[in-house]
Amino acid sequence: MAYLKLDHIDKTFTRGNATTEVLKDINLSIEKGEYVSIIGHSGCGKSTLLNIIAGLTRATMGGVILENREVNSPGPDRAVVFQNHSLLPWLTVYENVRLGVDKVFSSTKSRAERDAWTMHNLNLVQMAHARDKRPSEISGGMKQRVGIARALAMEPKVLLLDEPFGALDALTRAHLQDSVMALHQKLNNTILMITHDVDEAVLLSDRIVMMTNGPSARIGEVLEVPLARPRKRLDLASNAAYLQCRQRVLEFLYERHRFVEAA
Amino acid sequence: MNMTARKIEMDTVLPVSPAAPVVALTPKQAPRAEKYLKMAKETAARVVPPLVVLALLVLVWELVCRRAGSTLPPPSRVFKDTRELILDPFFDNGGIDKGLFWHLSASLQRVAFGYSLAAVGGVALGVLVGQSVWAMRGLDPLFQVLRTIPPLAWLPLSLAAFRDGQPSAIFVIFITSIWPIIINTAVGIRNIPQDYRNVAAVLQLNPLEFFAKIMIPAAAPYIFTGLRIGIGLSWLAIVAAEMLIGGVGIGFFIWDAWNSSHISEIILALFYVGIVGFVLDRLIAAAGKFVTRGTAQN
Numbered sequence A: 001m002a003y004l005k006l007d008h009i010d011k012t013f014t015r016g017n018a019t020t021e022v023l024k025d026i027n028l029s030i031e032k033g034e035y036v037s038i039i040g041h042s043g044c045g046k047s048t049l050l051n052i053i054a055g056l057t058r059a060t061m062g063g064v065i066l067e068n069r070e071v072n073s074p075g076p077d078r079a080v081v082f083q084n085h086s087l088l089p090w091l092t093v094y095e096n097v098r099l100g101v102d103k104v105f106s107s108t109k110s111r112a113e114r115d116a117w118t119m120h121n122l123n124l125v126q127m128a129h130a131r132d133k134r135p136s137e138i139s140g141g142m143k144q145r146v147g148i149a150r151a152l153a154m155e156p157k158v159l160l161l162d163e164p165f166g167a168l169d170a171l172t173r174a175h176l177q178d179s180v181m182a183l184h185q186k187l188n189n190t191i192l193m194i195t196h197d198v199d200e201a202v203l204l205s206d207r208i209v210m211m212t213n214g215p216s217a218r219i220g221e222v223l224e225v226p227l228a229r230p231r232k233r234l235d236l237a238s239n240a241a242y243l244q245c246r247q248r249v250l251e252f253l254y255e256r257h258r259f260v261e262a263a
Numbered sequence B: 001m002n003m004t005a006r007k008i009e010m011d012t013v014l015p016v017s018p019a020a021p022v023v024a025l026t027p028k029q030a031p032r033a034e035k036y037l038k039m040a041k042e043t044a045a046r047v048v049p050p051l052v053v054l055a056l057l058v059l060v061w062e063l064v065c066r067r068a069g070s071t072l073p074p075p076s077r078v079f080k081d082t083r084e085l086i087l088d089p090f091f092d093n094g095g096i097d098k099g100l101f102w103h104l105s106a107s108l109q110r111v112a113f114g115y116s117l118a119a120v121g122g123v124a125l126g127v128l129v130g131q132s133v134w135a136m137r138g139l140d141p142l143f144q145v146l147r148t149i150p151p152l153a154w155l156p157l158s159l160a161a162f163r164d165g166q167p168s169a170i171f172v173i174f175i176t177s178i179w180p181i182i183i184n185t186a187v188g189i190r191n192i193p194q195d196y197r198n199v200a201a202v203l204q205l206n207p208l209e210f211f212a213k214i215m216i217p218a219a220a221p222y223i224f225t226g227l228r229i230g231i232g233l234s235w236l237a238i239v240a241a242e243m244l245i246g247g248v249g250i251g252f253f254i255w256d257a258w259n260s261s262h263i264s265e266i267i268l269a270l271f272y273v274g275i276v277g278f279v280l281d282r283l284i285a286a287a288g289k290f291v292t293r294g295t296a297q298n
Helices: A046-054 A093-104 A111-124 A140-153 A170-187 A198-204 A240-256 B002-016 B020-065 B075-087 B100-131 B133-146 B151-162 B165-190 B194-202 B207-245 B250-259 B263-291
Strands: A004-015 A018-030 A035-039 A061-066 A069-071 A078-081 A158-162 A190-195 A207-211 A219-224
Touching: A004 A046, A018 A046, A018 A219, A035 A046, A035 A198, A046 A078, A046 A158, A046 A190, A078 A140, A078 B194, A093 A111, A093 A140, A111 A140, A140 A158, A140 A170, A170 A198, A190 A198, A198 A240, A207 A240, A219 A240, B020 B075, B075 B263, B100 B133, B100 B165, B100 B207, B100 B250, B100 B263, B133 B165, B151 B165, B151 B207, B165 B207, B194 B207, B207 B250, B207 B263, B250 B263
Parallel strands: A035 A190, A035 A207, A078 A158, A158 A190
Antiparallel strands: A004 A018, A004 A061, A061 A069, A207 A219
16 A cells, blocks of 8 residues: 555636636555655646645545545645745744744653754754744755755655755755755655756656646656666766656657647 | 044144054054044934924024014923923822823823724734635725724714713724724735745644734734834824813813913923824834844845
8 A cells, every 4th residue: 555645636726617627637656765756847737736735725536645544634744845945034943943843742742852853853954053043044045954854843754845946046956956865865754846857856756757738737657767876966967777767757848748838 | 522522632642652552552442433433423414404404494483483473482482481391391280280291191091001902902803804804805894984084083972982081082092093903914914925824734733823923923014014003193193082081181281271372382292292103103113123023024
């Protein structure tokens, strides 16, 4: 039995008389410890799918099953790292992470343990030095690190990343991708990531789920990435398997399912 | 002025004792003097222009009103007439024959009471209207109509209801200052970014935690805009309301001075009313700045 299962998910949005079918018949099984990326052109409903898994949006049909239990409301077992970090600007870095820790471990950890756990997670993303800074005082990459620490600190069963590196410059992005890879290696979490960056998907994932264009987006193809871990960015640049995977994804996105401007 | 004097003194002392240590010390002290001089200059740049304008206005006023038969007293006359009131604001001869401090403090107490009620009620209603679409649909049209009613129009009604001046005045303050607080709070709540709501949902914050940890801090800049408009309006309303209800209070002081033809006292009272209103506004603004120091620069 799969750890996380998306079971025949359909999603339609209705506004007045107009009904738009965004997602159609999405089936996907993810094993524990797996890193799965969902890639597709913008507007294909990737983020809607992630929101359904997170419980922030309800599926019209079908459902999400996590560890044999259906989930349809948001919760800390499916922590989300949002694209725009979504840190609360009036709290310090420490307080942002601590807010989640206090909520999730209110009955299981003592005050001192929660403090230690918060600092432990800030250390994991190398942000302990900025614990008393406010989000407005740190860089975009740092904010995203804190966002990751906040999500990790909730000890989620599945970590949902919604284009986590989308708003970052290329160098920061590469650096943060390496960090996420190292964390995945170390903690072996189950991760589902939304992305529109082919290299990122191939570099980080065990499997890449490619979505067709909307409306009524489906899963077009699922690609296994047969690369051993730990992966090194530089070594992969000339790796045949890496290039092949990259080629497959590019062909899917740019030949068979070219992005057509919505008429 | 002190500084320049000290500097001159230093310069004159220097040649008298040309020992090496003194020469070594001067570069250390010179920048500090320069810093003070710069600060003094900056302060002067801010303080001098309004003082000059004020002086000019007083001069014009003096020239216009000094002529015989002028209806209003010139500033010199105002000062002469109200010297005792200015110098001793704390006297209390019983009844309404009190120093200006007591009148102002009575007015401020009414404002503090009415405004506190308005702040609490306004934020609560604003949260309700901002959070619930049905509450907004039901209440917003009512608010939009009620908020246009002038403060004093409420006074007869509240006198009829409370049958006493004190609660009526407080009610007028309340009803005047609550609208901007409600409306701004509601806008602030409605503008809470979906991201913060998503964060709260993932963390499974309960409504109370959501209110305290997300809603209030996120809407704080808007709430304080409302509070600031509210305090201004309540200070406007109290003077008018007190003229009608009588008793101790700066509004009635002005009315009483008019009835006894003490025009100078009216002018002095207006001056105090303006200063107090300005201070109240700045107090709320400072409180807002302190509370929203993280939120404003999102």
